[in-house]
Amino acid sequence: MTVNAFPLTPMRDERIDEAAFTRILERLDASEVDAVTVLGSTGNFAYLTREERRRIVQIAAGSTSKPLTAGISAPSTRAAITHALEAQDAGATALLLAPVSYQPLTASEVLQHFVDVAAATDLPIVAYDNPTTTNFRFDDQLYRSVAEIPNVTAWKTPASTDPATRIRELREALPESFIIGTSGDATGAAHLAAGFDVWYSVLAGLFPEITVDLSRNPQAASAFAPLWHANDRHGSLRVLATLADMLDYAASSCLPKPLQLLNATEREALLPVCSLLAAPTAYSGDGWVSSPEGRRYWGRYGAAGLVVFDPKRDSVLLQHRAPWSHQGDTWGIPGGARDRNETPYEAALREAHEEASVPAAPLTRIHEHTFDLGFWSYTTYVVTTSESFEPSANDTESAELRWVSVDAVTERPLHPGFATSWPGLREAIEPYRLRHTR
Numbered sequence: 001m002t003v004n005a006f007p008l009t010p011m012r013d014e015r016i017d018e019a020a021f022t023r024i025l026e027r028l029d030a031s032e033v034d035a036v037t038v039l040g041s042t043g044n045f046a047y048l049t050r051e052e053r054r055r056i057v058q059i060a061a062g063s064t065s066k067p068l069t070a071g072i073s074a075p076s077t078r079a080a081i082t083h084a085l086e087a088q089d090a091g092a093t094a095l096l097l098a099p100v101s102y103q104p105l106t107a108s109e110v111l112q113h114f115v116d117v118a119a120a121t122d123l124p125i126v127a128y129d130n131p132t133t134t135n136f137r138f139d140d141q142l143y144r145s146v147a148e149i150p151n152v153t154a155w156k157t158p159a160s161t162d163p164a165t166r167i168r169e170l171r172e173a174l175p176e177s178f179i180i181g182t183s184g185d186a187t188g189a190a191h192l193a194a195g196f197d198v199w200y201s202v203l204a205g206l207f208p209e210i211t212v213d214l215s216r217n218p219q220a221a222s223a224f225a226p227l228w229h230a231n232d233r234h235g236s237l238r239v240l241a242t243l244a245d246m247l248d249y250a251a252s253s254c255l256p257k258p259l260q261l262l263n264a265t266e267r268e269a270l271l272p273v274c275s276l277l278a279a280p281t282a283y284s285g286d287g288w289v290s291s292p293e294g295r296r297y298w299g300r301y302g303a304a305g306l307v308v309f310d311p312k313r314d315s316v317l318l319q320h321r322a323p324w325s326h327q328g329d330t331w332g333i334p335g336g337a338r339d340r341n342e343t344p345y346e347a348a349l350r351e352a353h354e355e356a357s358v359p360a361a362p363l364t365r366i367h368e369h370t371f372d373l374g375f376w377s378y379t380t381y382v383v384t385t386s387e388s389f390e391p392s393a394n395d396t397e398s399a400e401l402r403w404v405s406v407d408a409v410t411e412r413p414l415h416p417g418f419a420t421s422w423p424g425l426r427e428a429i430e431p432y433r434l435r436h437t438r
Contacts, residue, residue: 002197003215004069004181005033005204006040008240009048009056010250014257016052018059020250024206025063031208036064037096037126039071039087041133042202042237046073046100047256054086061091069094069126075101077113081120088123095121096156098128099136107142114146124153130183131158140173147174156200159184163194171195185211185236186228189218202236203227206244207277213286219298220286222397227273230266238262243270247278272354272394285337285347289376298337302377304348305335305418308358309366309384309429313403316429317391319356320400321415329399332415333380334358344370344379354394356401362387367428369421380421382428406433 007024010017028036038060039045039053048056057070070087072095074080084095097117099110118125127146131137138146146152155174159182160166170180181198182191188199192215204211214220221228230239237255242262244250255261262270285301297303308317316333323329334355338347345365352358367382391401404412406429409422 002034002181002199003032003204003208003211004035004037004198004200005031005208005211006037006042006200006202007205008042008237008244008250008254009038009044010241010244010254011044011256012251012253014253016048016055017251017254018055020254021056021059022063024249025060028205028208029064029066032212033066033204033208035067035069036060037069037071037200040096040200040202041130042205042240043071044237044256045071047259050079050082050086053083054090057087057090057092067093069096071096071098072117073098073100073128077116080113080117084117084121084123088121092123094124094126094153096126096128098130098134100134101136105136107139110136110138111142111145114149114152118149118151122151124151125149126154126156126179126181127152128156129158130156140169143170144173147178154179154181154198156181156183156198158182159187159191163187163191163196167191167195185231186221186224189214189216189221193218202240206240206249210277217286217288217300219288223276223286224273226269227277230262230270234262234266239270242267243274243277246270246274285339285342291373291375297373297376297378299376299378301338301340301342302344302379303335303337304344304351304379304381305333306348306352306358307333307380307382307425307429308352308363309382309406309432310388310403311384311432312388313405314433315403315405316409317356317358318402318404318409318412319398320402322397322399327415329413330415330418331404331409331412332418335378335380344377345381348379348381355398356391357389357394358391359387359389362389366432367425369424371417371421378417380425382425384432 005028010020038056070092072080072083129138179197181200182196183200185203192199201211241255245252285299288296318331319334321328334352336351349360362385363383365383370379
């Protein structure tokens with residue numbers, strides 16, 4: 001698996017913020033990402049002068065020892081060749097080329113563009129298919145024709161709804177040794193798992209540790225659903241620049257005009273993922289572990305969940321799991337993977353807050369039960385709350401959250417693990433029901 005990071009080019013008062021850019025590159029150099037690409041879409045290439053683009057490559061070449069690809073896309077072939085030669089001279093080891101143009105391009109024009117640019121340089125070229133930005137759509141015949149150009153060695157392709165099928169189609173269409181990569185951070189890890197060679201990641205440009213972890217644990221991508229939704233709505237450049245501002249990676253004027261950062265309301269939607277992005281180990285327990293028989297269990301360091309009992313309602317808080325989730329469309333309790341540095345109870349509290357906005361202050365722990373397989377365990381805690389509260393879903397794992405009468409719990413289709421443990425959990429709750437009713 002390979003992660004190629006696309007860093008933001010931060011601006012300050014319409015000039016390159018060289019200090020902030022260097023700090024971003026130094027973090028990438030110290031990370032486990034495999035390569036770096038500057039002057040991609042989030043690298044602001046379309047808004048920079050020729051001199052600024054050359055300077056970006058110089059800074060990157062001096063700040064990272066990783067393979068360095070430079071974007072050279074431009075509306076004219078002449079300009080793209082100029083950028084290619086200057087990037088090569090500044091220290092790039094590969095080039096990224098997309099068919100950007102003011103006038104709509106034909107397939108023959110695009111092919112000739114790649115032929116002419118490739119003939120002007122010795123560096124390997126990554127062909128970039130980005131129809132959202134370029135408004136040009138490649139078909140597989142053109143994919144094949146571009147791949148036959150001697151020093152075009154890789155494709156950066158759009159995300160697919162069916163990555164397993166798409167990679168088979170591309171393998172059949174392209175030379176055997178050709179590198180096939182994917183873009184689109186929401187599904188990048190899933191594409192790697194399906195057989196793509198490279199994840200060209202915008203997220204990795206600012207958060208390399210998280211992206212590398214996601215590349216190894218595709219299931220963890222669901223924790224970042226608010227980020228993926230924001231990218232779809234606003235574009236990854238605006239979103240990543242806003243996060244850079246929110247987390248003090250760059251100045252508040254880090255986008256070139258006329259582009260603007262997200263407004264206050266739009267930023268609120270990103271708050272659920274900010275803690276994850278600011279602290280890469282916060283979700284590091286996400287991932288599957290397998291039993292000797294091949295059964296899978298979620299949580300590399302085990303998992304934990306919380307049964308919240310409200311005596312005033314005589315009810316427990318249940319979570320209706322989203323249909324797409326593991327054993328979905330069943331009812332259970334808020335919970336999830338334990339981080340390597342957390343106690344099980346800390347994990348249960350965190351997950352309950354993240355998934356259902358459960359407040360920690362009014363809770364009293366009254367019971368715990370651990371299902372321990374030796375290599376994996378799940379600890380369930382029963383707590384009472386002294387203050388009634390209304391839950392709210394903070395991620396896409398919850399289809400619904402509801403207070404359910406203790407006597408009515410078994411009327412719902414329960415998650416198998418919760419169904420097995422519920423009789424013992426109910427027994428622990430009973431004394432607190434009686435105490436309240438006396």
